[in-house]
Amino acid sequence: MxxxxxxxxxxxxxxxxxxxxxxxxxxxxxxxxxxxxxxxxxxxxxxxxxxxxxxxxxxxxxxxxxxxxxxxxxxxxxxxxxxxxxxxxxxxxxxxxxxxxxxxxxxxxxxxxxxxxxxxxxxxxxxxxxxxxxxxEHPTQALLDLYTMRKHFGELKGLKVSIIGDIKHSRVARSNLWALQKFGAEVKFCAPPSMQAPELAVHAPYVPMEEALCADAVMMLRVQLERHAEGLLKSADQYRQEYGLTEERAALLPPHVIIMHPAPVNRNVEIDDLVVEHAQSRIFQQMSxxxxxxxxxxxxxxx
The missing domain is CATH 3.40.50.1370 (Aspartate/ornithine carbamoyltransferase)
Known part of the structure; x- marks a missing residue:
């Protein structure tokens, strides 16, 4: 060839x-x-x-x-x-x-x-x-994310997508941001101040956790536990309490909302164990x- x-x-x-x-x-x-x-x-x-x-x-x-x-x-x-x-x-x-x-x-x-x-x-x-x-960037991860959303909702235009976690170091967040906005989806970020990428704020706003959960797709990012040493994360438990998709938060999601994660998953940190295979979770479908x-x-x- x-x-x-x-x-x-x-x-x-x-x-x-x-x-x-x-x-x-x-x-x-x-x-x-x-x-x-x-x-x-x-x-x-x-x-x-x-x-x-x-x-x-x-x-x-x-x-x-x-x-x-x-x-x-x-x-x-x-x-x-x-x-x-x-x-x-x-x-x-x-x-x-x-x-x-x-x-x-x-x-x-x-x-x-x-x-x-x-x-x-x-x-x-x-x-x-x-x-x-x-x-x-991580283009094929974002492509499979878009594919998962399009397959579930029928189209991407008008979708509200929240990306929650370590935006600063996330190539998944960036590829999803660039791609989703081309289709007319609305992207919002949610992250602790130490995990925000300020240069991306002109493209998508940073919102509190409560507002981030008001979306059609909630995408949790892996907490990179190795960054403890950099002082970005005080403790895994504190992160879960403030920014994790706990069972309590998942129970409040409207039934049309889907839960996503690029994996690998830190269970009981950014997402509770039982939420990984929640009825609204599409995490394993994403892998497929x-x-x-x-x-x-x-x-x-x-x-």
Whole structure:
């Protein structure tokens, strides 16, 4: 397979901020097609090699991509940074270029440094799929979130969506913000002052917890407990009392509201144990929807 430099950009998926509503809709529509297929494998990518390059820990996203790739018949190479030359100082760029030189047709990549992915995409000649870069974007997570909401409500226009938690460090919040607003949804944030990203306030207001729960979709973000050391979180229990979706708060939600979470979940911190599988929770459906979304994204990259 050969992709010219002029078409490389439309095959890559670096973020949703630059994608149009029409482009996003086409991915959601194609995901619906893949979800409707009953066969386990449709080997349309049987002649393609895909490298999953995770320079940051991941379980759900990595397995979801691998499942999507294998269902489309691609040959999959899984790269784990902890067991690689990156530990010896080899740069991320050199690693990607090495895999490119070996003949991969596309790369799925997760990394910590902000801004590096866009630079990488300019310097390699295979499409790259962003599986999470720093606190910038996580486009396939937001796509599966939009897919989950559209499937439940029928459309995204006019929806009120509240995103609650560590907005400051959340690439999920950013990708959802950029995408939802393209469809005419209203986004509000709720976060402790130490977890707010002030630069995003011009795009979506920060509101108190009570107001955030007045929404059609309530999206809880994972509390990154490792940030205790940074002083952002006084205690997990205090966070639960002030910003957690407790059983008591969930009981007050109108019956049409859906509960979402990108996972992994800290049970009894940002969301109570029993609320994870509440009748209004769509958390496991989100995980399920990740496979057809990533099938659509991989097909787009390698069509």
């Amino acid at each position: 050969t992709i010219t430099s002029s078409s490389l950009k439309e095959h890559s998926l670096l973020g949703l901020k630059e994608l149009s509503a029409a482009e996003i809709s086409s991915i959601l529509d194609r995901a619906a097609y893949w979800e409707s297929r009953t066969e386990k494998k449709t080997p349309i990518l049987k002649d393609c090699f895909v490298a999953n390059m995770f320079f940051e820990n991941s379980t759900r996203t990595r397995f979801s991509f691998e499942m999507a790739e294998k269902r489309l018949g691609a040959e999959v190479l899984n790269f784990a940074a902890a067991a690689s030359s990156v530990e010896k100082g080899e740069s991320i760029y050199d690693t990607v270029r090495t895999l490119e030189s070996m003949g991969i047709d596309a790369g799925v990549i997760r990394l910590k440094p902000n801004g590096l992915l866009a630079d990488l995409a300019q310097r390699v000649s295979v499409p790259l799929i962003n599986a999470g870069d720093g606190n910038n 929807n990740g496979v057809p979304i990533r099938m659509a994204v991989m097909e787009r990259a390698l069509k």
